Amino acid sequence: MKKIININFHSRVIPIEETAYDILQQYVESLRRYFANEEGREEIISDIENRFSELFADKLKKGAACITDDDVNAIIASMGRPEELAAEEVETSAHISPAAGAGGSAGGAGTGGTTGGPQQGYGPAPADEPRRLFRAANDKVLGGVCAGLANYLKLDPAIVRLLFVLITIFWGFGFLLYIILWIVLPTKALPTNARKRLYRNPDDRVIAGVASGIAAYFHIEVWIPRLVFALPLIIGVVTSIFQNIWWHFFRWGGGHILFDGFGGSLVVAYIVLWIVLPEANTATEKLEMRGEKIDLESIKNTVKSDMESFKGRAREMGAEMKESFQNMGQQMGTQIRQNVQNFSAEKTYTRRGGTGIGHAIGVLFKAFFLLIAGLIAFALIMGLIAIAFSGGGLLDLKSYVLDGFWENILTWASFILVLVIPVIALLTWLIRRITGMRSQRHYLGYVFATLWIIGLISFVVLAGMIINNFRARAHTEEDFALVQPSHGNLIIRARQNVHRDYYDDEDWWFGNGWRNGLRHSGFFYSLNDDSVQLNTVQIKVLRSDDSSYHLRVLRGSLGSSANSALDRARQIIFPVSQSDSIIQLPGGFSINREQKFRNQQVIVVVYIPVGKKIMIENSVNRYDWFNLNVGRRHINWEDGRNDYSNDYDDEGFSLQNNYNWNSDVQYIMTADGLQRVNSLGKLGDRPERPEKSERPEKKEKVEAPENPTQPDKGGYRYKTPQAPAKKNNADTPVPKSSTMLPTPHPYRFVLLSSFIYLITDTLVG
Amino acid sequence: MNIENTQSQMRKGILEFCILSVIRRGEAYPSDIVEEMKAANLNILEGTLYPLLTRLKNAEMLTYRWVESNSGPPRKYFSLTPKGEAFYGELQATWNELTNAVHALTQKI
Numbered sequence: 001m002k003k004i005i006n007i008n009f010h011s012r013v014i015p016i017e018e019t020a021y022d023i024l025q026q027y028v029e030s031l032r033r034y035f036a037n038e039e040g041r042e043e044i045i046s047d048i049e050n051r052f053s054e055l056f057a058d059k060l061k062k063g064a065a066c067i068t069d070d071d072v073n074a075i076i077a078s079m080g081r082p083e084e085l086a087a088e089e090v091e092t093s094a095h096i097s098p099a100a101g102a103g104g105s106a107g108g109a110g111t112g113g114t115t116g117g118p119q120q121g122y123g124p125a126p127a128d129e130p131r132r133l134f135r136a137a138n139d140k141v142l143g144g145v146c147a148g149l150a151n152y153l154k155l156d157p158a159i160v161r162l163l164f165v166l167i168t169i170f171w172g173f174g175f176l177l178y179i180i181l182w183i184v185l186p187t188k189a190l191p192t193n194a195r196k197r198l199y200r201n202p203d204d205r206v207i208a209g210v211a212s213g214i215a216a217y218f219h220i221e222v223w224i225p226r227l228v229f230a231l232p233l234i235i236g237v238v239t240s241i242f243q244n245i246w247w248h249f250f251r252w253g254g255g256h257i258l259f260d261g262f263g264g265s266l267v268v269a270y271i272v273l274w275i276v277l278p279e280a281n282t283a284t285e286k287l288e289m290r291g292e293k294i295d296l297e298s299i300k301n302t303v304k305s306d307m308e309s310f311k312g313r314a315r316e317m318g319a320e321m322k323e324s325f326q327n328m329g330q331q332m333g334t335q336i337r338q339n340v341q342n343f344s345a346e347k348t349y350t351r352r353g354g355t356g357i358g359h360a361i362g363v364l365f366k367a368f369f370l371l372i373a374g375l376i377a378f379a380l381i382m383g384l385i386a387i388a389f390s391g392g393g394l395l396d397l398k399s400y401v402l403d404g405f406w407e408n409i410l411t412w413a414s415f416i417l418v419l420v421i422p423v424i425a426l427l428t429w430l431i432r433r434i435t436g437m438r439s440q441r442h443y444l445g446y447v448f449a450t451l452w453i454i455g456l457i458s459f460v461v462l463a464g465m466i467i468n469n470f471r472a473r474a475h476t477e478e479d480f481a482l483v484q485p486s487h488g489n490l491i492i493r494a495r496q497n498v499h500r501d502y503y504d505d506e507d508w509w510f511g512n513g514w515r516n517g518l519r520h521s522g523f524f525y526s527l528n529d530d531s532v533q534l535n536t537v538q539i540k541v542l543r544s545d546d547s548s549y550h551l552r553v554l555r556g557s558l559g560s561s562a563n564s565a566l567d568r569a570r571q572i573i574f575p576v577s578q579s580d581s582i583i584q585l586p587g588g589f590s591i592n593r594e595q596k597f598r599n600q601q602v603i604v605v606v607y608i609p610v611g612k613k614i615m616i617e618n619s620v621n622r623y624d625w626f627n628l629n630v631g632r633r634h635i636n637w638e639d640g641r642n643d644y645s646n647d648y649d650d651e652g653f654s655l656q657n658n659y660n661w662n663s664d665v666q667y668i669m670t671a672d673g674l675q676r677v678n679s680l681g682k683l684g685d686r687p688e689r690p691e692k693s694e695r696p697e698k699k700e701k702v703e704a705p706e707n708p709t710q711p712d713k714g715g716y717r718y719k720t721p722q723a724p725a726k727k728n729n730a731d732t733p734v735p736k737s738s739t740m741l742p743t744p745h746p747y748r749f750v751l752l753s754s755f756i757y758l759i760t761d762t763l764v765g
Numbered sequence: 766m767n768i769e770n771t772q773s774q775m776r777k778g779i780l781e782f783c784i785l786s787v788i789r790r791g792e793a794y795p796s797d798i799v800e801e802m803k804a805a806n807l808n809i810l811e812g813t814l815y816p817l818l819t820r821l822k823n824a825e826m827l828t829y830r831w832v833e834s835n836s837g838p839p840r841k842y843f844s845l846t847p848k849g850e851a852f853y854g855e856l857q858a859t860w861n862e863l864t865n866a867v868h869a870l871t872q873k874i
Contacts, residue, residue, distance in 0.1 A: 010837075010838055011837060011838035012837055012838070031812075035816065038816065038819075039820075039823055040816075040819035040820070040822075040823055043819050044815045044816045044819045047795060047815040047818070047819070047841070048811075048812065048815050050795075050838070051795065051796060051799075051811065051815070053837070053838075054796060054837065057836070057837055078810070078811055079810060079811045079812040080810030080811065080812035080813065081812075084810055084812070085810060085812045085813060085816075
């Protein structure tokens with residue numbers, strides 16, 4: 001008893017036995033694979049299906065109740081199985097090209113036309129013809145050079161292509177060589193030598209059969225590629241277990257780079273191969289996967305014995321399958337790849353004609369454009385990879401920015417989808433192009449595009465969430481109980497940071513510059529596993545209303561609401577200590593993962609009574625400053641040279657009327673404002689000593705006109721009593737900005753900030 | 766040396782020529798071509814016909830149009846293009862030469 005199903009087959013309703021339908025489907029699928037490299041594949045298949053449908057209809061018209069296995073098999077027999085077709089195809093192709101050649105060269109078609117005749121006419125070159133190097137007219141990616149070389153060397157074109165690509169990438173002259181060969185070599189329709197193809201082996205797989213497919217291709221034992229793929233992962237797991245013990249070894253010893261980077265790319269490689277490689281399902285493909293014999297002539301002599309022994313072992317393993325196909329394979333395997341790739345009578349003809357200067361110019365033009373396109377593509381890939389990797393660097397900071405489950409999920413989603421998907425897509429495309437594999441899965445592109453768009457959407461949503469986290473601002477004020485210094489002189493000093501510096505010591509990512517940036521001038525001068533240290537601290541100098549010094553510490557933060565911002569501000573720990581005239585400030589403050597980074601800031605306000613002195617030491621230069629202002633629609637990125645006071649104004653506290661100062665300069669508060677102590681005596685000697693000499697490269701920034709909001713506040717600047725001083729003043733740094741000198745931003749931070757900026761920009765549009 | 770192999774070689778070489786001849790006589794639909802070849806006792810695998818037709822069409826030797834049919838879906842009717850005519854002409858010349866040559870050679874014995 002058999003189940004009968006109704007199918008709509010090319011506009012005809014056909015009742016067919018389910019088994020017969022399966023046979024039919026298998027047959028069509030085998031044709032699809034067989035015509036994989038054929039230009040009009042779908043059309044051919046559709047024509048054949050149409051014929052099936054017509055014959056089925058005939059059958060039914062003659063009174064058959066349904067289509068049976070036998071019916072299908074009979075039609076398949078008259079249609080021909082791929083193996084049988086292959087036998088025919090080879091001959092037809094051999095027939096076509098010499099005919100065209102004969103038509104082009106000589107009128108007497110006799111000699112040329114008959115070379116296609118002999119049974120072994122598919123051979124790379126007839127025995128009597130001297131072997132010559134040609135470009136393949138029928139199997140080409142660019143100019144057919146690689147296929148031609150492969151034919152000459154009796155190698156798989158895919159291997160030659162990969163070698164060319166590698167040479168081009170690593171040494172650069174591969175492309176030049178290619179162009180020269182392109183110009184020099186004549187073209188000819190050549191049979192391909194690919195008797196082996198990479199497949200995924202569905203019969204012996206752990207994940208997707210990639211490793212065992214590779215093993216079959218190279219005739220090595222399957223554990224070898226498996227180990228290669230798995231080893232980095234195993235080592236990764238082991239290291240993470242022993243990380244605490246071997247921390248230094250793996251960090252310092254470079255193992256970190258090797259295993260993380262290499263292992264990661266192997267995982268990507270596996271996924272790409274998984275996507276690119278077809279599964280070897282049919283007998284033909286299984287034979288192709290193994291290749292019926294090792295025929296790499298060029299390396300035959302040297303490694304023959306090795307290969308033989310490998311092959312022996314491989315054979316033992318797959319003895320069963322092999323034997324059953326061995327006989328058939330000897331004949332078929334050689335022919336199976338010889339699909340007629342194009343019907344190129346005309347093409348061959350015209351291409352032959354164009355071997356002169358014109359041809360060379362044409363090639364050069366083409367090569368030029370290809371080179372440009374290639375460079376652009378290469379730059380894009382590299383850029384994406386770089387972004388993906390530096391994005392990886394950003395991930396260290398993510399736990400300080402992101403709050404809650406959804407933000408983390410969205411970050412990962414957008415990171416993977418937006419950055420990794422294009423890289424995988426490009427690699428897939430590249431490998432397909434190189435190996436000449438055509439996709440059987442047209443939906444792949446749509447899948448990539450969809451995933452990417454999902455990534456973009458989650459990115460935008462994430463951006464909205466993050467912006468929301470920076471929306472509100474709050475700060476606390478706290479007076480430090482200052483003991484009046486005995487000599488009427490106050491010195492402010494920032495403590496050196498003694499901090500566990502694991503992270504930045506071994507930061508191979510950004511090299512020394514980054515590290516130095518972290519140590520000396522970054523916003524984050526130290527980052528480790530549990531906390532990040534910020535040094536967004538500013539010192540403001542104001543005139544005291546009474547006759548004593550005062551010190552006030554303002555701690556500010558952003559947050560999703562004023563309350564949460566206030567909470568965060570309260571969590572900032574910024575202990576100030578005093579020993580007589582010296583006020584010690586911490587080198588910064590740390591925030592942990594729970595507190596999150598919300599642009600926490602500290603402002604130390606020093607009130608100086610008239611007639612008393614102050615000196616702020618050079619050590620405060622390690623403080624840095626920046627603002628993130630989330631307005632209603634966007635974030636303002638400020639680098640600290642703008643007037644901070646504006647931000648706090650709306651909360652009723654004013655830091656206006658503060659005085660500008662330079663570090664390591666002693667000032668005295670006068671009724672008119674802050675004045676340099678030594679300026680009273682020998683003014684103009686070393687007016688802008690520390691900054692000018694230390695950081696000349698910052699000059700033009702420092703020379704920028706004074707903050708426009710300031711002059712009309714009046715009375716805060718120290719007076720410049722003599723005319724020469726005015727001249728000096730022109731290139732004297734605006735003193736205030738010298739505190740938070742525009743030091744180079746730490747790389748990672750710039751990334752983070754531009755990331756945030758980008759998000760907002762995208763959102764706002 | 767396999768006799769069947771040699772025989773099929775002989776047939777295959779002239780397949781395109783035959784297809785073009787059939788189409789040249791008037792618009793033809795693939796199944797017509799198959800039937801006609803079978804009637805003429807030229808045994809080929811049908812599966813070789815369809816790719817050949819597609820390739821000839823892609824090489825602009827052939828063109829086709831859809832014709833409604835009263836039994837089933839519309840059919841593809843192929844016809845020769847001028848280029849195909851020229852190609853056919855060349856093949857015909859070659860064929861004549863070949864038959865003459867073979868004839869001369871076989872008659873001699």
